[in-house]
Amino acid sequence: MTATTGRTPRGAGDGIASVTDDVPGAAAPADDAPLPRHPRPVTVTACPDGPLLVRGDVDWRAADGTPLDPGRRTVALCRCGGSATRPWCDGTHKVNGFRSGD
């Protein structure tokens, strides 16, 4: 049912394309040693009239100390106070007139 029809393209460029049909492939490169991993420094960027964008390795905690999983590497923290998913931004700042003044 899903076998090919056997029809293969023969467009106008075929004469040119066939020049390299028989060239042998390159040898495989040697394995590189793995690079050391460094923790990413944390940066916090204030978005005008919007959230705080946080990048880097952060240990997110709820008020009682239980870990929070933001579900992504780069995170937006609510600054307007109106998000339904605090501490994460949900875009409410766009509809509640929030102005950050920065």
Next chain:
Amino acid sequence: MTTTSTPTASAGGAAPARPRGGSRMPVPAARGPLSRALLGLLLDGAGPEPLRAALDEVVAAADGSWFEHDDVQVTLTCLYELHYRGLEGVDDAWEWDPDLVALRTALERLVEAELRARVTVPPVEDRSRAAIGALLLRTAAEDDGPSVSRWVARHAQERHVRELLVHRSVYQLKEADPHTWGIPRIGGAAKAALVEIQADEYGGGDPGRVHAELFARAMTGVGLDATYGRYVDQVPALTLAHPNLMSMLGLNRRLRGALVGHLAAFEATSSVPNRLYGNGLRRLGHDEATTWYFDEHVEADAVHEQIAARDLAGGLVEQEPELAEDVLLGARACLLLEGLLGAHVLACWEAGTSSLREPLP
């Protein structure tokens, strides 16, 4: 080189199910002479001559929007899919066949001309990263297109959400892929920003969190078939037109500004509507597994819109100031295509009819 074959049951029992992700798009049905000629070439061993004749016929008969032209849009869907997951029963070597690339280029010329005629972009005064970011977020916020999401939150019944997900599935099951084409076409801080966004779209490397996978779960949750490409035949040209536009922007280096602007608008018009879609689904009694896609996008796109507007689009214009107008073109193109489909869908639903080519069973 050849297509994957589907596993067949042996005498001793069924073959193990393949993991998701390897599916090719089922070949869509032709919708006119152009798609008929293309499928004749790809499937039946016909030569390329009928394709040229059909294209001449389509151009000569031009009447109305290319975005609403079923034959052109389904032809583009097939041509672009050669660059994505492939078409069932079609040799992958067709991807770079010069006749097909020429056909795609000819159709893209028509679509781009219509886009530039319909979308006005005033000259951009301030090309700084901050100003471009603010301009893009303001453009998205000021969009007064019809709100399908608000209608879904308040009024949708089960048949409406199923139709909504059918329309969305054409893009969502390959979510983010069209914008990913932009990564090799840009550099520096803009490239890093695009990768930052796209990595999140693909679940940060976790297959279970890939956004396309979350959308498949939402489809299953409302009783739809999440097989890749399953509903292409059911959707009107307008539904195909938006992913096709994205592919055009992504696969043409010269349109990289528009691709980036498109993504910024796309992300900036996501959080609030996705919360409303989630609310509608919850009102209809759907559980967290089904609403996960929408809930995830509320937070993910609150992050992405900030990165896309300033770091990506603003960053790209800082590197290449002459791209500023195209960035705005892409943003407005996104709003235009979303608005056209939204208007069609709402008009149908308010009239009590299906917004698909045929109602779902």
